[in-house]
Amino acid sequence: MSRTDHAGPFIGRSMPRIHDPRLLVGHGRFVDDIDDSGALHAVVLRSPVPHGHIVAVDCAAALACGRALLVLGPDDLELLTDELPTAWRIPGQRARTVAVAARTVRYVGQPVGLVVASSRAEAEGLAELVRIDIEPLPAVLGLDAALAEGAPLLYPEDGTNVVGEIHFGDAPQELERVMASAAHVVERELTIQRVCHSPMEPRGLLAEWIPATRRLTVWSSTQSPHVVRQELATALRLRVDQVRVVAPDIGGSFGGKVTTYADEVMVCLAAVSLGRRVKWIEDRTENLTASYQGRGQRARARLALDGSGRFLALSAHITGDLGAFPIQAGTGPFQVTGLALEGPYRFERAGATVTAVHTNTVPTGAYRGYGMQEAAWIRERLIEEAARETGRDPLELRLLNLIQAEELPYTTRTGLGYDSGDYPAALRRAAALAEERARPSGDSVRRGVAVTPSVEITGFAPSALLEMFQIDWSGWESVRVRVSQDGTVTVFAGVIAIGQGIETTLAQIVADRLGVPIDWVAVELGDTDTAPYSDLTSQASRSLTLAGAALMQAADRMRERMFELAAYHLKAPREEVVLEGAEFRWPAGRTSLAWQEVTSRGWKGWGRSEPGRIRLEETADFDPPAITFSYSAHGAAVSVDLETGEIAVEDYWTVNDSGVLVNPLIAEGQIIGGVAQGLGIALTEEVVHDPVTGHSLTTGFTEYILPASADVPPVTVEHRSTPSAVIPGGFKGLGEGGVIPGPATVANAVAAAVPDIAECLTATPLSPARVWDALSATEAGRA
Amino acid sequence: MKSVPFEYRAPATLEETLALLGKPGANVVPLAGGQSLLPLLALRQVRPATVLDLNRVPGLAGVEITDEVVRIGALTRLRALVESAPLRAALPVLPETAAQVANRQIRHRSTLGGSLCHADPTAQLPAVAVALEARLWLRSARAERSVLAQDFFAGARTTARRRNELLVRVEFPRTPGRHCRFEAVTRRGRAGFPLIGLCLAVSLAGSVVTDARLAASGIADRPRRLWEAERALTGRRLDGDLAEVLDAASAEADPSSDLHGSAEYRSHLLRTVIRRAAARLATEGSAP
């Protein structure tokens, strides 16, 4: 290590991520990089139909050739596995578990079995020999089909395709009362497409069962090792202490790797059955067609204003496409849409009903922005339309209704308690930036800008809140700091590195608090044998907020112990000892002792101040008193080609407040990455199913169109900093904020560019074909 | 995903290559840049017994320019087309169009022959070959023959190439005084597969069109000449009223609908790219 910036302070410093050099030269250690010599390879058998009863899975031909080591079908799976638990349900939801064995298939791509052979190619060849005999049932594709009179039912025993329903905020009749007497009401139906997480690294695992010790080790591309460990233990009928889950380098997850999938259980079952290592790497087609997806909802929403433009009420009925069955927290994002609908504004009344619906498609669940991007889409499109319809300036309308700095803390109608910040200041700054960036329209190209404020739930916790909602997760985070004999420092945390740079920011915090060079610090994450327990880990903008807070506490205690030890050995009064350049000094006594000498003596048990505390380890559990909220304002400048419907985002800027930033460079990377993802949702990404066969039409990246670097404009990121009052260190999260206001901001900029089509901008993605459809119905498009 | 098992051959001579390709009953697939073939193999949509790697065969790549033709070896990389200075001077529409295919990394491997033989109905270069009346030279162990580009493309991913034939080179006639443009609207952004692509080639007397060639991709299962539009354009000013040209083109096009857009949208885009190509040629022109 040749880092020159040995000396702190480290908190607040923009520094490159510690792991970047290794990853950039190809020395990543992802699941597929782990030595797999001798391992067997699995291929997942998947349903070719969207709905049907499995009559038989005939593996005779595959087994007859002698090259298949194992073929698992529904019979074996039913015999050998239990169902996976769920964590967050919606009232009315009957299913509390996810079956590993499928007798009835309910989406194309649903795993029904597994073939194991000595190589992947061999296994794929054998899989072609397996005959899955299915008696097809009528399928339900899309929300309209699911809710239609006499629709085929995915679960006839339920008598409906509706999974469950919940209402947040003011009661429906109260909302109706306000709507009825309002000077102006805007109503729209607003839709958000289904999207794929599209991590650079798809899912994958290498499972090893050692028969002698009866222990299962699973290297898995997961963002939730402890949850996967428990889920696997349940499904495989093992004790938790028989299962170790290790997450090596993870190439992105975005919410798609938060739970155990049925196919992953099958791979582990194969390892247990064979007593061999079994490997499975998901391919891109599987990732795009069979991995759980995100978004997929429609809202009928209304905004009521009084004669002076004040927001009287916001009301929405949100219908979410849950797919074939509720996964771990399948309805969570729909529920959060309702909960977070109000955003940074004051409404006299607000409420949302959320209905989750089954369809014969891939189940949906967590996706970066978790309900909040959806809420922003509904709210900000409505506000923009209200401004247009009432002839008001959209910025003025927003500023009039934003929660003012002096109104914080503020409780929304749905019960969210915003803590701190200055929302109007962020929006004003974004609007000022917009003025500098507006560019003129041409003959066939129109230009427009828009700015959108947002507030986001970060550091999702506390455990008591989860208990209140009866969500079967804990909310706390835990961190252990060890100072070893040689003076080096290791941080163990329950959060996990998924490419967001948490290893670096945790190292910065501990180096800063202890006063040691940062290259003495190692951060160990992702191994259930050593990582502190965590359910939610790095989801919900939690990693730095909660693990960082725990680390502040653990490191400060460790620092105090080090000073006490040093004082003992220097024979100095504690308060006269100083630490400079990794050397403890007592200026008055002219004595000094190296940090390493103190740690070495500490581990020998010499000079301890408390009888029972010897190991130089400190653990801190942190469960925050409340959610802490980040906020931002995003601005976009777009051009709309009136001839082709193509939208180009020419400029993009954000003003963001996530409290104290440990590493502004990483913060900027998180925001820019989120913006790019938001642009994908706004403009190009969409899972499309054939309405007849139920097969996905977006099976690769030529059909499922991600933004490439050339499609993303330069993004300006400005920061404000209002330290969180509920998080030690003052941190607030920023993992998701970048993605949240983007689609609404882009659509509103398009509306500004071509007001004639503003009313039609009700669904993403705003693909050229969709925009052209809108344009061709107007004067502008016929020009 | 992994391909079906296949035999891999990488002969070092054209004779051996053609002999392997001509083995009766053999299911042999030539491999050029692999940018289309390898995904198809991995997805098991192509299931050959033998993959015949062309990359060691000498003499299949290169650009040769005479007074009459531009002759390009089938194995010439798109990157080489983009960067060839003589080609830029002789037939600039080729490097300009090649630069719109995929991205730099993929153009580094992709070949002209592969792009034509793959015969994607939306691809750029096949439309250019059809518009410019390129001649494709196909060789088997026994004989060599040539077909015009417009006869080569037989449908989506199907061509007039026989199984025992290799595309060895492509000849683009040089027509002094002709100006060409390729204009496209893509599925997204600056590069990548077009929704609609159009190659327009015109000879001019002043700004009046004396001869016109139009071929489009994305309007049918193969790139198509727009004969009626050509007739309508001839004798007209490029910067004049093109309504008749556009109507003729619309009547000739037979696009289909898919998740990227409706047939109606594609028909509209065809009109747009014709207008744009004409406008650009009228104002900027191009080298002959």
Ligand SMILES: Cc1cc2nc3c(=O)[nH]c(=O)nc-3n(C[C@H](O)[C@H](O)[C@H](O)COP(=O)(O)OP(=O)(O)OC[C@H]3O[C@@H](n4cnc5c(N)ncnc54)[C@H](O)[C@@H]3O)c2cc1C
């Ligand atoms: C991300 C991505 C984006 C792309 N974007 C575009 C795009 O915008 N436009 C576009 O046109 N293409 C695009 N392509 C396709 C790319 O340009 C292909 O490489 C090209 O179409 C085929 O050329 P190749 O040399 O790679 O051929 P290969 O993949 O090696 O072969 C393609 C087919 O042609 C046959 N073949 C190749 N050479 C010969 C020969 N000399 N004689 C007989 N048969 C032969 C092969 O057997 C095979 O069937 C894209 C590809 C990728 C991966």
